[in-house]
Amino acid sequence: MELIDYIDGLFNYVPSIPDYWSTARLNTAFEGHASIWYTEMKEIHGRRNWPWWKSQIIPKYRNGTWIWKKTMSFENDKYSVDKAPYEWCLRQSKRLKVVHLYWRNFNLIQPLRLDFDPTLNFKLLLSQFGQELQAAKG
Known part of the structure; x- marks a missing residue:
């Protein structure tokens, strides 16, 4: 897509x-x-x-099987501290965007936040996510 x-x-x-x-x-x-x-x-x-x-x-x-595979990829790719946060956020946000075509960036953040370990610094991670999205948009 x-x-x-x-x-x-x-x-x-x-x-x-x-x-x-x-x-x-x-x-x-x-x-x-x-x-x-x-x-x-x-x-x-x-x-x-x-x-x-x-x-x-x-x-x-963009059929039911494809959407299901993207959804499963999103659900199975859990964040861990050994992954680069911005790479994980971008990968996951791309999956969400293709499944939920009309979501805006605000809607993408909530499902991503739910996957983080509560001890991590959300502000830093979401800040990096926002910067990477801006860079990707050009």
Whole structure:
């Protein structure tokens, strides 16, 4: 889903970007089974624009099984002191964002806080999380 956000962002940032620029390199964005799926779809349907590809990708990869796997990944990745807090927070926030599409950053913090050991300094960890989110946004 990050791919969709990225390409949509390109069109929002540069509305005049030719559509083929966004779809010409899709083959490099997919790996494993997704790459095979993309190649087969391209052979069957030929060259298509970004809205068409987006309408194919979302139902294929944002289904109940995929959401369940992301949810389980979130629940099973517990924070421990041997992990870098900002890396863990970013990884977990990405999982939450793809499952809960309309949550804002404020909504993401609460589930992350519940996973921390109460003896840790929340302010420091959440401050690092906020800084990393700002850096990721550019």
